[in-house]
Amino acid sequence: MxxxxxxxxxxxxxxxxxxxxxxxxxxxxxxxxxxxxxxxxxxxxxxxxxxxxxxxxxxxxxxxxxxxxxxxxxxxxxxxxxxxxxxxxxxxxxxxxxxxxxxxxxxxxxxxxxxxxxxxxxxxxxxxxxxxxxxxxxxxxxxxxxxxxxxxxxxxxxxxxxxxxGTNPVHTFTCNFLVETGESELIALMQALPKEVELSSLPHLRKDGAREVEIYLACKDQTLLFQSKTLFFNNLSNLGIPVTVLDD
Structure with missing residues (x-):
């Protein structure tokens, strides 16, 4: 590569x-x-x-x-x-x-x-x-x-x-979403991701004092990326943590 x-x-x-x-x-x-x-x-x-x-x-x-x-x-x-x-x-x-x-x-x-x-x-x-x-x-x-x-x-x-x-012949699939919680609450989920999935975590502190985390996932395997995204969303839903999909 x-x-x-x-x-x-x-x-x-x-x-x-x-x-x-x-x-x-x-x-x-x-x-x-x-x-x-x-x-x-x-x-x-x-x-x-x-x-x-x-x-x-x-x-x-x-x-x-x-x-x-x-x-x-x-x-x-x-x-x-x-x-x-x-x-x-x-x-x-x-x-x-x-x-x-x-x-x-x-x-x-x-x-x-x-x-x-x-x-x-x-x-x-x-x-x-x-x-x-x-x-x-x-x-x-x-x-x-x-x-x-x-x-x-x-x-x-x-x-x-x-x-x-030239152009990269191998396409990389990505997803980007905002989670309304602190970064420490997501570490276990991050650790559960497959090693083939690239992770970027960017915490924010809003003006009202609330914490949120922007999560970026990337992978050359579209199915694996979808599974990883689903893992995040299902767990966040079970915990009652709001999540918003962002544009890449």
């Missing part, structure tokens, strides 16, 4: 100068294709930290990484160098197609700093930049590196999803 992670690089996010929008975008883009996000890392522009995070994710089976930020030309943009060290042999070299795109975009205004953005790790495939043609890149059909600007990065992420990921 494919496992998806996002890495969002930018000290400006951690010091409050900017608010991240990539997480929500990727979450919905994956969900639209039947996938889920397993983890999200927001980290500063620190080569050692970035190396550790990318190495950790690379070591996981069936990992797909969507990385946003740090592929520009300023001194704090070190994603390309870190990626070369983690995923390749540590070298960056001018990528002919990337350099040609940069030349075509900037013409007489091309600079060595702009051309530096066309120095990439070995054996990458380019992702299209619909704003200024300076590309992002993909490695091994699983690791995708994009700028921090949403207008540039999000079309690249969609391109990567279409070219390399």
């Amino acid at each position: 494919k496992r998806f992670f996002s890495v969002i690089v930018g000290s400006e996010l951690l010091n409050g100068r900017r608010v991240d929008k990539h997480f929500t975008f990727l979450l919905h883009a994956l969900k639209k294709r039947g996938w889920t996000l397993e983890g999200n890392f927001v980290i500063k522009d620190d080569p050692a930290l970035m190396h550790s995070v990318f190495s950790l994710l690379k070591s996981q089976p069936n990992t797909y990484i969507f990385s946003f930020g740090g592929i520009g030309a300023t001194p704090d943009d070190c994603t390309r160098e870190v990626v070369a060290n983690v995923f390749r042999d540590g070298t960056l070299a001018p990528h002919p197609q990337a350099q040609a795109l940069i030349h075509a975009q900037f013409g007489d205004h091309v600079t060595s700093h702009r051309l530096r953005m066309g120095e990439l790790p070995k054996d990458v495939e380019l992702l299209t930049n619909v704003v200024n043609q300076t590309p992002g890149f993909a490695l091994d059909g699983r690791f995708f590196f994009m700028p921090g600007f949403p207008s540039m990065a999000w079309p690249m992420a969609k391109e990567a999803l279409e070219r390399y990921v």
Whole structure:
């Protein structure tokens, strides 16, 4: 099973100068294709930290990484160098197609700093930049590196999803309902669920002080999900606990 992670690089996010929008975008883009996000890392522009995070994710089976930020030309943009060290042999070299795109975009205004953005790790495939043609890149059909600007990065992420990921062929069935009780009252029911059923429990405290719990169940087996939902509803009915079905 494919496992998806996002890495969002930018000290400006951690010091409050900017608010991240990539997480929500990727979450919905994956969900639209039947996938889920397993983890999200927001980290500063620190080569050692970035190396550790990318190495950790690379070591996981069936990992797909969507990385946003740090592929520009300023001194704090070190994603390309870190990626070369983690995923390749540590070298960056001018990528002919990337350099040609940069030349075509900037013409007489091309600079060595702009051309530096066309120095990439070995054996990458380019992702299209619909704003200024300076590309992002993909490695091994699983690791995708994009700028921090949403207008540039999000079309690249969609391109990567279409070219390399596709739609999940295994459908996941879900149900979502609100139970008017405290979370502790439901633990025995939660423990009785089959291990194949994914559970999420989100407690709320209403303005009137009443407790309630939002329950989310997911399973690839529709019959097993129905049985688990029925288990919940029958037990809650016997206890006289109100339950409301929510939209997914």
